[in-house]
Amino acid sequence: MGPMSRRQLLGGMGLAGAATALGGTVGGAGPFAAAVAAADSGTASGAGANRTYPFYGEHQAGIVTPAQDRLAFASMNVLDGASRGDLRDLLTDWTSAAERMTRGRLVGDDSDLDDPPLDTGEAIGSPAGGLTVTIGYGPSLFDGRFGLGSKKPALLADLPPLPNENLDPDYVGGDLCIQACSDDPLVAFHAVRNLARLGLGVVDYNWMELGFGKTSSTSSAQATPRNLLGFKDGTRNIKSQQTGLLDDYVWVGDETDQAWMRGGSYLIARRIQIFIENWDRDDLGDQQNVIGRVKVSGAPLTGGGEFTAPNFTKKNGLGQPVIPAGAHIRLASHEENGGTRILRRGYSFTDGIDPVRGTLLGGLFFIAFVKRPEQFVSLQQKLGTSDALNEYIQHIGSGIFAVPPGIRRGQHWGDALFA
Amino acid sequence: MTALLAGVAVVVPALGAPAGADVRTTTVNITLTPRTCAPKPAKVQAGQIQFNIKNKNAGAVSEAELRTSDLSHILGEQENLTPGLSGGFALVVQPGRYVINCPGAAQQHAAFTVTGKSKAAGWKTNSSLAGAVSGYATYVDQQVADLVASSQALCAAIDAGNQARAEALYPQTRVYYERIEPVAEVWGTLDTSIDGRIDNPVTNPADLEGFHKIEELLWADDTLDGASPYCGQLVQHERQLGQLVSTASYDPVTMASGATDLINEAATSKITGEEERYSNTDLIVFQANVDGATEVVDLLKPYLQRTSPSVVAQITQRDQAVEHALAQYRATPGYDDTGYVEYSQVLDRQRKALSAQVQAFAEALSKMSGRVA
Numbered sequence: 001m002g003p004m005s006r007r008q009l010l011g012g013m014g015l016a017g018a019a020t021a022l023g024g025t026v027g028g029a030g031p032f033a034a035a036v037a038a039a040d041s042g043t044a045s046g047a048g049a050n051r052t053y054p055f056y057g058e059h060q061a062g063i064v065t066p067a068q069d070r071l072a073f074a075s076m077n078v079l080d081g082a083s084r085g086d087l088r089d090l091l092t093d094w095t096s097a098a099e100r101m102t103r104g105r106l107v108g109d110d111s112d113l114d115d116p117p118l119d120t121g122e123a124i125g126s127p128a129g130g131l132t133v134t135i136g137y138g139p140s141l142f143d144g145r146f147g148l149g150s151k152k153p154a155l156l157a158d159l160p161p162l163p164n165e166n167l168d169p170d171y172v173g174g175d176l177c178i179q180a181c182s183d184d185p186l187v188a189f190h191a192v193r194n195l196a197r198l199g200l201g202v203v204d205y206n207w208m209e210l211g212f213g214k215t216s217s218t219s220s221a222q223a224t225p226r227n228l229l230g231f232k233d234g235t236r237n238i239k240s241q242q243t244g245l246l247d248d249y250v251w252v253g254d255e256t257d258q259a260w261m262r263g264g265s266y267l268i269a270r271r272i273q274i275f276i277e278n279w280d281r282d283d284l285g286d287q288q289n290v291i292g293r294v295k296v297s298g299a300p301l302t303g304g305g306e307f308t309a310p311n312f313t314k315k316n317g318l319g320q321p322v323i324p325a326g327a328h329i330r331l332a333s334h335e336e337n338g339g340t341r342i343l344r345r346g347y348s349f350t351d352g353i354d355p356v357r358g359t360l361l362g363g364l365f366f367i368a369f370v371k372r373p374e375q376f377v378s379l380q381q382k383l384g385t386s387d388a389l390n391e392y393i394q395h396i397g398s399g400i401f402a403v404p405p406g407i408r409r410g411q412h413w414g415d416a417l418f419a
Numbered sequence: 420m421t422a423l424l425a426g427v428a429v430v431v432p433a434l435g436a437p438a439g440a441d442v443r444t445t446t447v448n449i450t451l452t453p454r455t456c457a458p459k460p461a462k463v464q465a466g467q468i469q470f471n472i473k474n475k476n477a478g479a480v481s482e483a484e485l486r487t488s489d490l491s492h493i494l495g496e497q498e499n500l501t502p503g504l505s506g507g508f509a510l511v512v513q514p515g516r517y518v519i520n521c522p523g524a525a526q527q528h529a530a531f532t533v534t535g536k537s538k539a540a541g542w543k544t545n546s547s548l549a550g551a552v553s554g555y556a557t558y559v560d561q562q563v564a565d566l567v568a569s570s571q572a573l574c575a576a577i578d579a580g581n582q583a584r585a586e587a588l589y590p591q592t593r594v595y596y597e598r599i600e601p602v603a604e605v606w607g608t609l610d611t612s613i614d615g616r617i618d619n620p621v622t623n624p625a626d627l628e629g630f631h632k633i634e635e636l637l638w639a640d641d642t643l644d645g646a647s648p649y650c651g652q653l654v655q656h657e658r659q660l661g662q663l664v665s666t667a668s669y670d671p672v673t674m675a676s677g678a679t680d681l682i683n684e685a686a687t688s689k690i691t692g693e694e695e696r697y698s699n700t701d702l703i704v705f706q707a708n709v710d711g712a713t714e715v716v717d718l719l720k721p722y723l724q725r726t727s728p729s730v731v732a733q734i735t736q737r738d739q740a741v742e743h744a745l746a747q748y749r750a751t752p753g754y755d756d757t758g759y760v761e762y763s764q765v766l767d768r769q770r771k772a773l774s775a776q777v778q779a780f781a782e783a784l785s786k787m788s789g790r791v792a
Contacts, residue, residue, distance in 0.1 A: 107614070164694070165619040227669055278683040281785030283676060356691050358771040359778065385620055386607070394619075 002180070008320060037052060049127040049183065055099040057406040058263055059251065062132030063343070063369050064240035066219035067116045068181040069129075071211030071347040071365065072188040073401050075138070075174030076203040084146040084418070090202045091152070091414030094135065094195050101187075104128035107194045120197065123190035129183035133191050135413055136267045136401025141175040151417055153258045155266065155373055156402045162377070163384030164394060171271050171397030174206040175307065179267070179367070181345075185212065207397065209271060211347020224298060224306065227275050227364055228348050229392075231291050232298035235306055236333070238343045239413040249341045250369050252405075260416035263405030268376045271397025274363035279392045290388040292327030300329065312336065326388035334377065342376055343369040363393065373400060403416075444469055444509075447531075449519060451477040451500060456521035457529040465514045465535040471507045474500040480523040482729075485531065488516040493789060498729035510726045534758055547722035548671050548791060554718045555674050556667070559599050563661040566595035568783055573633075574650035582643050587756040589634060590700035596630070597704040599664075599676035599712035600684060610657045616694065629653050631697075638697035671719065671791035679716035679788070681708045682781035690774045694760050700750055702759035709741055712784060719791055727790045734787070737780040744776045 044051045044066075053061045056408050078087060097107045104127055108118025142152035158173065173286050180191035189210065196205060215227040216234030220241050227233040238245045247253065252261045279287070284295060292310065293300055298311035302322050314322045314387055334341045348361030384390065407413065444467040447458045451474040458470075472483045484496040485508075494517070497506040517531040542548035569592040576584040596603065596614060604610045614620045618629040627635070628649055636646045685708040688694045695701045716734055723731045745759075754761035765773075 161618075161622040163622050164618070166618045216558070275683070275687050278687060281679055281683075281782055283672075283785075283788050286676065356767050356770050356774070357686065358774040359686075390620070391683075 026147065044130065046127075049129050050104070051101055051130040051183075053130055053132055054407050055102045055133075059265075059406045060132075060403060061102070061406070062134035062179055062181055063250070063265060063345070063403070064218055064246065065130070065132050065181070066222050066240065067214045067216055067225075067345055068132070068188075069183045069214050070181065070188045072178075072180045072185075072186040072192040072208070072213075073211070073365065073367075074178045074192045074208045075206040075207045075269075076176045076178065076196070076199065077232045078141070078145070078175045078203050079201070084148075086202045087146055088414050088418045089419075090199055091109045091135075092412040093198050095412040095414075097194060097198060098133035098135075098191065101191050101194070102128060102131045102133060104131070107198075120190065120194055122193075123184075123187050126184050126187050126190075129187050131180065131182040131184075131187050131191060133195070134179040134181075134267075134403060136177045136179075136403040137417070138174045138399065138401050139175060140173060143225055148417065151258060151260065153252075153256060153261050153402055155256075156400070157373070157399055159268070159373070159377060159400055162380050164390045165384065165398070166394050166396055167398055168271075168396050171207045172399065174399050174401070176203060176267070177267065177399060179399045185210065209351075209365050209397075211349050213348040214238060215346040215348055216344040217365060218343065227346070228276055228362065229279060229287070229291070231287075231293060231295055232306060233291075233346065233364075234344050235298060236329070238341055245341060246343070249371050250343045252371055260419070261402060265343075265403045266335045266369065266373050267399075267401045267403045268368045268370065268373065269397070269399045269401075270364075270366040270368075270380075270395050272364045272366055273354075273361065273394050273396045274393050275359070276362065276395075277359050282392075289324050290326075290328060290392075292323040292329035301327075322390065327387055328383075328387055328389045331383050331387050337379055337382070340375050340379065342379065345369065363406065369403070446471060449473070449483050449521075450475050451480045451483060451521055451524070452478045453479060453525060455524055455526045455651065456480070456483050456519050456528060458519050459529050460605070461530060462532040462534060465533050466511060467509065468512050468533075469507065469509045470495065471505065472497045472500060473505040474502050476502050476521070477521075477524065478502060482521065484520045485510075485512070486518045486520050488518055490518060490520065490528075492792070495726045495790075496729065499732075506728070508726050509781050528738055534672075542671050542791070545722070547725075549721075551671060551718040551722065552669050552674065555669050555715065558714055558718075559602050559664050559669075560661075561668070562595045562599045562708065563657065563664055567654060567657045567661060568590065569595060570650065570654045574647065574654060577643050577646045577650050578634075579713060580643060585643065586637055586698070589630075589698060590695075590703045590755060590757045592697075593630060593700070593704050594707040594710075597707035598681075598714070600708070600711070602664060602667070603669075603678040606660065609656055609660055609663070613653065613660070616696075619688075619693075629656065634695065634697045638699075668778070671722075672788050674715050675719060675784070675787035675791050678712040679781055679784045681712045682777060682784055684708055686774055686777045686781060690770050690777070695762065698755070699762045700755060700757050700759075701762040702765075703757040706745060706759075709738070709745070709780075712780075713738060716784070716787070719787060723787065723790060727786075729792060730783070730786045734780075734783045737776070737783045740776045741780045744773050 044053050046052055100107060106119035111117040138318050139156050139158050142148045178192050178195055180188040182188040214225050216237050217224050218237060218240055220239045224232040224235050238249060250265050252264045254262065256262060282374060286299060288295055298306035299308060300323060302311035302314045310323055310329055310333060312323055316322050330336060345367040347365045349365040350360060350363055354361040370376050404413065404417065445463045446469045447460065447463060447469060449456050449458050449472045481500050482496060482498040485494045486492060495508040495510050497508055500506055512533045514533050514535055519529040519531050521527055569588065573585060573588040573592050576588055579647060613629045615629060617624060617627060621627050630653065632649045633646050636642055685705050689701050689705045689708065694702050695704060720731055748760050748765060749758055750760050753759045
């Protein structure tokens with residue numbers, strides 16, 4: 001049995017809305033009950049588990065889309081011997097499959113009993129849960145293997161060494177990335193698994209991470225979730241409603257040297273281990289000083305509610321800043337970084353047990369979307385040196401990817417890149 | 420880590436001297452039953468209070484705590500009282516409303532009220548805690564003085580071209596720093612100059628200096644060439660540290676959380692071997708972290724023994740477990756005269772077993788800070 005061909009995939013595609021059966025035996029609406037594709041409006045269709053987001057649009061979905069609960073993220077490398085044409089065909093296949101899955105459909109509906117099923121099947125019956133699939137290209141994709149050297153954006157380069165990182169070489173870089181987000185972990189995993197399956201013979205996994213709980217809200221309509229530190233995270237994140245800030249700090253514009261990147265963004269992924277056992281035995285007062293917020297309410301230490309702006313100049317009776325000099329929210333704030341902001345989309349993760357320490361190997365799988373990678377680099381140089389939180393965290397994985405803009409119906413990922 | 424010098428100690432108004440000569444002692448009896456842990460009397464005058472606690476017949480209840488009325492702070496407690504056992508704790512309690520808390524009883528909370536005028540409180544007026552703090556200042560000063568002296572001997576060996584002697588003195592010198600590391604870390608750039616290592620936080624190899632640059636030269640590059648100027652700078656930085664700590668002030672809470680931080684440090688970066696990655700002399704500095712924490716425990720023990728004897732008992736037991744686990748790797752004279760085997764000889768599963776004991780010790784230590792506030 002060889003990998004599924006592009007022809008098989010496209011041949012298996014039906015029209016939207018029709019509930020179809022796998023192998024002619026599964027009936028009912030399954031995942032497709034509410035899968036009426038929305039217009040290219042950027043707004044959701046359906047509600048709750050049946051929610052879907054439009055695949056097509058000016059920007060790829062999964063960036064400012066209200067953060068779903070779960071994440072599956074894969075970094076992939078193109079295999080030796082794969083050609084430019086193989087890569088282009090794969091991106092076309094991925095486009096078709098991702099578009100279907102984000103509507104709550106399977107990769108392919110019809111299977112012959114004598115063939116392996118077109119779809120791996122674990123998400124049959126599971127609504128889309130707001131699935132988005134977002135892809136990006138790593139710096140190494142432009143190294144000349146595929147004739148893409150002249151298409152490399154000037155700003156796309158491996159991140160420089162950053163303080164307080166101890167990168168596991170098994171969790172670094174990649175030629176391509178796939179970010180799948182859904183409220184259903186199985187649906188997110190299913191998306192990555194099926195794209196990887198379509199890529200057999202062309203790409204293989206470099207590394208993969210599953211995020212079990214969102215840690216950032218990307219919409220003002222969402223409540224702020226908590227990370228494994230137990231604190232609300234992303235209270236001051238850029239929100240999808242702040243379009244001016246998105247243009248200034250997230251979306252690549254006309255300033256880029258590569259026309260194909262306009263409307264895209266740069267994705268920076270950081271696998272951050274949290275030494276949660278150490279953190280858990282820190283006294284509450286210190287935990288709050290490390291972050292700069294009250295743990296339960298999320299309010300800044302200078303008072304008010306969660307969304308009250310922190311007062312970084314306020315002093316206590318001893319003349320010291322109420323939000324300490326090394327507090328995380330101070331050092332990460334746009335006020336103390338020349339106005340710079342980033343769009344965060346992080347997830348809590350665990351990969352079992354740290355084999356030597358015997359403690360939990362988990363933390364924050366941090367994703368940032370930025371207009372210029374330098375936004376993240378300068379921020380992390382500051383945080384990695386001075387953040388009081390450094391005592392409890394270490395960056396152990398890293399990747400940077402150029403995320404192309406969205407596409408219109410009839411276009412495919414890679415069309416602009418290979419034009 | 421709680422900033423050691425920032426003067427931001429959480430002030431709990433209730434807790435004061437366990438035994439002041441001018442303070443009258445009142446006895447309060449608490450009997451643990453399946454139903455309740457009501458104190459008798461439930462209202463007393465401010466001052467030294469001896470809480471006598473007896474578990475009569477409460478199988479599901481084994482402890483009693485004195486807490487602030489909002490339940491946010493434990494002021495004193497007795498744990499591990501199974502039916503038939505007695506225990507207690509003593510402390511000065513200021514006027515106010517409190518709660519006796521006995522998890523597992525049908526009525527878990529019982530009101531306790533202290534009336535009258537407030538008594539002198541705060542650790543500065545408490546001879547046990549004030550003694551602990553001044554004792555710790557003396558300890559830190561001594562460690563830094565020894566650090567400088569030992570580093571000078573290390574520099575002399577380097578200048579004499581005696582690499583074997585330098586390799587033996589390097590881990591011995593590290594010990595003095597690792598005993599007091601949470602104090603030294605307060606001065607971030609000085610800590611980086613003395614103890615910074617590649618990745619944490621030094622990103623450019625050309626910027627590496629201090630102990631770990633010397634370590635890299637001696638072990639990874641197997642040479643004394645170039646080590647002398649680094650050693651001279653190290654001594655200078657240590658002298659700066661000595662001047663800073665000589666004027667530093669401490670308090671019981673930050674001492675206590677510093678002890679936890681030392682063991683966190685051992686659990687996080689010593690266990691993996693990343694701290695002494697070139698020399699593999701991790702075990703002796705591991706021991707130094709434990710010693711630094713144990714020093715704090717010993718200093719706070721006279722106070723904690725009265726207010727929280729079960730906390731002291733657990734710390735003592737887990738400290739012994741760590742010492743026992745470390746003892747398996749002792750050797751004479753040991754790798755580079757460290758008294759221990761080379762850390763690369765300790766297998767991952769052995770490191771994991773050691774880590775479990777260290778984690779448990781740190782967890783026990785973390786209960787001190789709230790009880791000396």
